Amino acid sequence: MTSIINTELKARKQHTCCLCGCPIEKGEQYIRQFQQEDRCTLKMHKDCFGLLSELSDQEDYEEGVSSEDFINRVDDYVNDNHYQEDGWNGSVYERVKMIVKELEEKKMNRSEAKELLPIIQAFAEGRAIELKDSYGKWVESDLLAFDLSPKNYRIKPEPKYRPFKDKEECWQEMLKHKPFGWIEDKEANEYFNVQCIASGDKAIDLYTRLLKRCVFIDGTPFGIKEE
Template identity: 50%
Template structure:
């Protein structure tokens, strides 16, 4: 292994050490999660690095409107509750461009809510992009 190969493989090895999921590309081009409890096949990784990757994290974006927000909220329990570093809050109003919780004057736009809040289950307060 030369230094260039080591630089290419280091992120995968680091991710494995951190407990992230490593994927392998099959003959049909599909990526599958490797079931690695304790070992990573270093020989295969060195011989065919193009067949391995760190599983991509899902991407999220802010809601576009009230309907999209409402549909996504129904997938998370307890319904209507969100969290931030400073506490837990119950949503009491949804409009096409903002959310209300707490008091009637506390309206915040979807972009801000996406950056600062999460659903109670820990997923971002937004919509998952496919």
């Protein structure tokens, strides 16, 4: 078995990358690879080293890849993805850096798509989605292209309700809903008319239980909406 030791170093002088054949400039980080069996040392750009494993099958990679193979793979990638495009005709190392950047962006897109997925799912199911406007405020929208970063979207949070704190608060809220005095007990599947509005310590407990199972006839929870 071949034992390979990779070390990341900063170039103290100019070297030549054994993969792309371009210079590793003084001060640049590079990979020094020591192959124990042949007792030989190879130097390569960090990006070239990284790209080598991306573009190679595991098998080839362990057998070792010649500079010629590497350059062919870079050329193949460019021909497959950027045939005759401007900007893709620099040195091998320039192209390597562009490919590494592109592959990173692709990975980024995939992870962003994963983050967006539950929001798109909720949107498809008809739930309200909010979009962050340029002032950082959440605005509900149904014209969504999902072409921004995932942090600009969210499923509209459900409003939260707390129990009434006393009879006055309960009374004031009841006045806003019609038909007055009627509420629905969802657990029992019954409508009933509120005959007494409690006050005192016991009332809080009652209001808490009512909020859990009752709504006004218009569907609003029997409590106070928290902003």
